[in-house]
Amino acid sequence: xxxxxxxxxxxxxxxxxxxxxxxxxxxxxxxxxxxxxxxxxxxxxxxxxxxxxxxxxxxxxxxxxxxxxxxxxxxxxxxxxxxxxxxxxxxxxxxxxxxxxxxxxxxxxxxxxxxxxxxxxxxxxxxxxxxxxxxxxxxxxxxxxxxxxxxxxxxxxxxxxxxxxxxxxxxxxxxxxxxxxxxxxxxxxxxxxxxxxxxxxxxxxxxxxxxxxxxxxxxxxxxxxxxxxxxxxxxxxxxxxxxxxxxxxxxxxxx
Amino acid sequence: xxxxxxxxxxxxxxxxxxxxxxxxxxxxxxxxxxxxxxxxxxxxxxxxxxxxxxxxxxxxxxxxxxxxxxxxxxxxxxxxxxxxxxxxxxxxxxxxxxxxxxxxxxxxxxxxxxxxxxxxxxxxxxxxxxxxxxxxxxxxxxxxxxxxxxxxxxxxxxxxxxxxxxxxxxxxxxxxxxxxxxxxxxxxxxxxxxxxxxxxxxxxxxxxxxxxxxxxxxxxxxxxxxxxxxxxxxxxxxxxxxxxxxxxxxxxxxxxxxxxxxxxxxxxxxxxxxxxxxxxxxxxxxxxxxxxxxxxxxxxxxxxxxxxxxxxxxxxxxxxxxxxxxxxxxxxxxxxxxxxxxxxxxxxxxxxxxxxxxxxxxxxxxxxxxxxxxxxxxxxxxxxxxxxxxxxxxxxxxxxxxxxxxxxxxxxxxxxxxxxxxxxxxxxxxxxxxxxxxxxxxxxxxxxxxxxxxxxxxxxxxxxxxxxxxx
Numbered sequence: 001x002x003x004x005x006x007x008x009x010x011x012x013x014x015x016x017x018x019x020x021x022x023x024x025x026x027x028x029x030x031x032x033x034x035x036x037x038x039x040x041x042x043x044x045x046x047x048x049x050x051x052x053x054x055x056x057x058x059x060x061x062x063x064x065x066x067x068x069x070x071x072x073x074x075x076x077x078x079x080x081x082x083x084x085x086x087x088x089x090x091x092x093x094x095x096x097x098x099x100x101x102x103x104x105x106x107x108x109x110x111x112x113x114x115x116x117x118x119x120x121x122x123x124x125x126x127x128x129x130x131x132x133x134x135x136x137x138x139x140x141x142x143x144x145x146x147x148x149x150x151x152x153x154x155x156x157x158x159x160x161x162x163x164x165x166x167x168x169x170x171x172x173x174x175x176x177x178x179x180x181x182x183x184x185x186x187x188x189x190x191x192x193x194x195x196x197x198x199x200x201x202x203x204x205x206x207x208x209x210x211x212x213x214x215x216x217x218x219x220x221x222x223x224x225x226x227x228x229x230x231x232x233x234x235x236x237x238x239x240x241x242x243x244x245x246x247x248x249x250x251x252x253x254x255x
Numbered sequence: 256x257x258x259x260x261x262x263x264x265x266x267x268x269x270x271x272x273x274x275x276x277x278x279x280x281x282x283x284x285x286x287x288x289x290x291x292x293x294x295x296x297x298x299x300x301x302x303x304x305x306x307x308x309x310x311x312x313x314x315x316x317x318x319x320x321x322x323x324x325x326x327x328x329x330x331x332x333x334x335x336x337x338x339x340x341x342x343x344x345x346x347x348x349x350x351x352x353x354x355x356x357x358x359x360x361x362x363x364x365x366x367x368x369x370x371x372x373x374x375x376x377x378x379x380x381x382x383x384x385x386x387x388x389x390x391x392x393x394x395x396x397x398x399x400x401x402x403x404x405x406x407x408x409x410x411x412x413x414x415x416x417x418x419x420x421x422x423x424x425x426x427x428x429x430x431x432x433x434x435x436x437x438x439x440x441x442x443x444x445x446x447x448x449x450x451x452x453x454x455x456x457x458x459x460x461x462x463x464x465x466x467x468x469x470x471x472x473x474x475x476x477x478x479x480x481x482x483x484x485x486x487x488x489x490x491x492x493x494x495x496x497x498x499x500x501x502x503x504x505x506x507x508x509x510x511x512x513x514x515x516x517x518x519x520x521x522x523x524x525x526x527x528x529x530x531x532x533x534x535x536x537x538x539x540x541x542x543x544x545x546x547x548x549x550x551x552x553x554x555x556x557x558x559x560x561x562x563x564x565x566x567x568x569x570x571x572x573x574x575x576x577x578x579x580x581x582x583x584x585x586x587x588x589x590x591x592x593x594x595x596x597x598x599x600x601x602x603x604x605x606x607x608x609x610x611x612x613x614x615x616x617x618x619x620x621x622x623x624x625x626x627x628x629x630x631x632x633x634x635x636x637x638x639x640x641x642x643x644x645x646x647x648x649x650x651x652x653x654x655x656x657x658x659x660x661x662x663x664x665x666x667x668x669x670x671x672x673x674x675x676x677x678x679x680x681x682x683x684x685x686x687x688x689x690x691x692x693x694x695x696x697x698x699x700x701x702x703x704x705x706x707x708x709x710x711x712x713x714x715x716x717x718x719x720x721x722x723x724x725x726x
Contacts, residue, residue, distance in 0.1 A: 055681050058673060083683035095678035099696030108692060109682040146696065163682065 004071030006171050006204035007031040007054075012065035013229075014053045023049045025229035026065060031204050033070075033170075036197065038207040038215055040240060041226035042248040047208045048092055050226070051175040054206075055089040056082050069171065084113060088169030090160035092176040097147040102159065103129060105147050106166050113167075132165035135195055137188050153180035161192045168196075173206045178214040190217030212244035272493035273526055276363055276466050280385065282344040286469065287337045290314060293439050296342045300408055300442070303415070313428045313438030320432040326618065327556040327587045332530060335500045339471040341440050343385040349406045350390050360384050363464060367493060378486075379404040381461040383474055386442040397455060403448035404459055407475050410446025417448060421479055425508035425564075426536050434534045437473050437506040444474035444505065449484040449515075458487040458520075458706065463503075465494040465529070471502040478508070480515040480543075489706055492523040492531075493553070500555065502530045509537035511545045513567060518546040522709050524716070525553040527583060533559045541567030541596075548704055549576040551586050552716055560618060562591035565599035565630075572601040575701045577713075580613030580645075581720055589619035589650075594630040594660070605636040606698055609645035610720060617666070618650045625656040634664040639697045641671055641690070669697075691718050 007030065014024040023046045031037050041047050053060050054067060056079035067074045074082060097105065106129065111120045129143055136158045148156050157177055164172055174193070178186055194217075197203055207220060215223070215237060223239040224231045227248070233239065282299060284292045293314045297307040322329050350356050356364075364382055379393035381404065388406035397404075403414065411418050428438045445461050465472050480486060494501060503525065511517045517537070525531055531554040537545040547561035563572025574590030592601040607615035617636040638647035649666050671693050679689035694717050695702070702710050 055677075057677055079677060079680040080683055080685050080689075083681055089681055091678065091681075095672070095674045097675060097679070097693060097696055099699035100692055105679075105682070105692070108688065109684060112683040112685070112688060167682065 004068070005030045006033045006035070006070060007206070008068040008071075010066045010068075012050075012053070012067055013063045014049065014060050015063055017059055017061040022063065023060075023229055024053065027226075027230045029224065029231055031171075031206060033204055034202050035222065036205045036207065036218065036220045037222045037224065038209060038220040038240065039224045039226050039231075040209060040212070040243055043210065045226045046229040047210075047226055048175050051089055051173045051206075051208050054173055055079060055087065080112075086170035088164055088167055088172045090157075090164060090172065090174045090177050092179060094148045094151075094156040094160055096149045098149045100147050101144050102147055102162070103143040106143075106163060109163075109167060128166055132162050135165055135192050136162045138162070154182065154185035157181055157185065157189055158192075161189050165192065165196055168200065170202065171204045171206070173208070175208045176210065177207070178209055178211060186214070187217060190214065193218055212240045215240045272367060272524065273496040274366065275495040276359055279359065280343050280345050280467070281347060282342075283340055284342045286340055288341050288440065292341055296440055296442060299342070299344065302411065305419070306411065309423065309428070310439050313435050314440075316429050317432060317435035317439055320429075320435060323432060326558045326616070327585045329530075329556075331500070332502075335502060335530065336471075338499070339469045339502055340467060341471045341473070342442055343467050343470060344387055345384045346387070346389055349388045349409060351392055353390060353392070356382075356390050360389050363466065364390075364462065367462070367464065376457055377460050378402075378455050378457045379459045381406065381445050381459075383443040383461065383463045383472075385465065385467055385470060386472065388443050388445070391445075393459075397453075400453050401448075401450040402453060402455065403446060405446045407441070407444040407446045407477060410477065414446070414448070417479065418446065418477070421508070421510055422477055423508075425510060425538050426506055426534055430534060433504045433532045434506055437475060437504050437534070440471070440473050441475035441506065442473055444476040445478070445488075447476070447478040447486075447488065449480045449486045451481040452483045453481075453486075454484065455486040458489045460489045460491075463490065463492040465501055465503065465525075468495075468497045469499050469501060470494075471504070473503075474505045476505070476507045478510070478517070478519075480509070480511045480517045482512045483514045484512075485516045487518045487520065489520045489709070490522075491709070492521075492525055494526045494529055496526040497528050500528050500530060501526075503533070503554075504530075505533045505535075507533070507535040509545065511537055511539045511543040513541045513543060515540075516544045518548060519561075520548040520550075520706065520709070522550040522705070522712070523553055523557070527553065527555050527581075529554045531557040531559065533557075535559065536562040536564065537572070538564045538566055539570040539572055542569040543567065544571045544573070546573040547575070547590065548701070549574070549588065550705070550709070550713065551576070551578045551588050552713070554584065554586075556585045556587065558587045560589045560591050560620075562593070563601060564593045564595065565601065566595050568596045568598055570596060570599045572599075574601075574603045574605075575704060576605045577698055577701050578605070578607040578615045579716070579720070580607065580609045580615040582611040582613055585614045585616070587616040587618060589617045589636075591620040592622070592632060594621075594623040594627040594632065594657075596627055598629040599627060600630065601632045603632075603634045603636070604701065606639070606701055607637075607647060608639045608641065608694060608697070609647050610641040612644050612646070614646040614648075616648045616650065620652045620654070621662055621664075623655045623657045623660045623662060627657045628659040630657065630660040632660075632662045634662075636666045637697070638666075638668045639671065639694065640668065641694075687718075
């Protein structure tokens with residue numbers, strides 16, 4: 001299985017669970033371990049739906065196709081099983097958990113990765129957390145704040161990448177992590193992602209973004225253009241620049 | 256303690272305190288209540304005549320008052336009251352030494368985790384079994400400073416003047432039907448006196464256990480905190496699970512004098528066949544502070560609204576409560592603050608969780624009398640619903656007769672969100688772990704105020720209750 005792609009999506013179709021209209025329409029995409037891929041596309045093209053379907057969001061229903069993670073079928077797994085298998089999604093809109101500190105949350109999440117009877121080493125955890133906070137340029141007191149509760153847009157996104165740094169996924173899906181960030185925060189967050197990838201070159205990253213701007217900071221190996229639920233073009237980083245100049249107008253849904 | 260350990264230790268199918276000891280008692284009245292039983296209780300306790308007269312008067316008032324219909328469903332209570340034992344005496348006297356407590360009762364309290372060892376972090380311990388305090392002790396350090404921590408009966412015997420001066424003054428007999436009932440048949444409870452300026456640095460703790468089936472427990476507690484004194488009192492309650500209903504109706508009276516501070520913490524985890532109708536009230540004098548910390552986790556129906564009567568200038572009252580209403584439970588709880596002097600302040604924070612068909616009700620009163628200038632009150636009640644069938648209601652009564660007063664009220668109802676669960680699962684938490692984390696976070700502002708062993712217990716309970724809560 002060592003040669004299996006990190007993620008191999010074949011003919012994936014999906015819709016909102018309560019509705020009839022398909023959002024993903026027989027989408028194909030393959031990512032090899034360690035690669036960074038960016039998916040760009042206009043609003044409504046289904047980019048975020050793809051991220052959520054891969055993470056197992058209950059509001060979406062897969063109507064066809066397959067998604068293999070390291071050769072293993074993903075679609076029948078519960079969201080927490082996918083997480084424990086190494087898949088992480090940075091949310092476009094991170095969710096508030098009042099009364100639960102980031103430290104407590106991450107400790108619980110790491111503990112969940114250990115077997116029964118195994119105990120998380122709290123000193124190691126403390127070190128990891130402090131290192132991750134340094135990377136994301138937040139004060140140590142940040143970890144004592146309740147998860148996303150009362151956070152600014154920038155703090156929420158830093159918190160997502162902070163969690164990624166501590167949980168060390170093997171496949172990270174970043175859903176519009178650049179949205180709502182000012183240029184300073186964008187630099188910090190991008191630097192965080194780049195550092196994590198340097199530390200762990202085997203980590204595969206799927207960036208989902210509307211704007212080319214993010215790709216100035218995180219260099220993808222491949223850029224895909226997604227329109228109307230499928231990938232319509234694939235290229236290198238230069239494709240993002242082309243899109244930036246021309247916009248998405250040329251990418252009408254093909255029939 | 257790491258949470259995973261707690262999870263491993265869970266006994267998921269059972270109410271943990273539901274075990275039963277074989278019945279034994281040295282005296283018991285016949286089931287039901289009439290005047291002869293009231294007289295009998297008084298005779299058993301060898302009370303002075305004024306107390307017998309007090310009880311008889313209370314019994315008449317109890318009989319004359321209708322069953323309240325404004326709160327939880329009490330329609331079956333009348334029949335229950337005809338069947339229960341109003342007085343069960345488990346042993347001859349209140350022991351001062353744990354060694355002297357009969358083995359069977361001692362074992363019960365040891366199984367409940369209230370052994371002597373716990374005293375290390377407590378100033379004093381009391382334990383009530385059925386109708387009487389079976390054990391009461393106070394560390395010598397505090398006794399020598401004039402602190403009194405006795406059973407209520409010993410308080411009446413040994414400190415008659417102090418007792419008579421305050422007893423029944425905070426909660427008059429006729430306050431409500433159940434305060435009248437308690438006044439007629441009270442038995443057990445604590446008598447606490449903290450002398451002027453004494454600061455207790457560790458809590459006094461009382462533990463209440465009902466073992467007998469069809470039992471009525473009517474403890475009565477009187478606490479006097481003298482000027483400038485500080486103290487904390489903690490009570491816990493459990494009972495076995497029976498198919499028939501039991502009844503608990505306590506009255507807690509507290510006087511907090513000038514510049515004093517007092518906190519009263521309750522964690523009631525009665526079994527789900529218990530009616531729990533309790534009246535708790537504190538009179539708070541000038542610049543004094545009273546805090547109620549109230550956790551209602553068990554019982555079939557609880558109706559309980561801890562109150563602060565802010566009688567002196569600058570007095571402060573705080574009521575923090577947690578209610579958990581699981582399947583078949585109704586927690587009708589809240590708080591009451593009365594501002595009767597200038598610059599008094601109060602805060603009520605109430606948090607409830609309803610699961611399956613459980614129902615939680617917040618019922619509160621904030622009253623500001625004319626002349627209580629500069630008074631401020633803030634009420635915040637938050638309800639969390641676990642399932643679509645769960646229910647919560649809010650009845651916040653606000654009466655303000657003073658223009659220069661500031662009263663705020665805020666209420667929220669939330670449901671554990673699918674997005675929250677998905678977010679947490681995406682980080683590797685199972686559905687139960689995710690639910691437990693959201694619920695614990697919701698309770699955190701109050702849970703952090705609890706004594707450590709109760710906070711651990713609360714966490715354990717939540718882990719247990721959240722198992723299989725999502726369908």
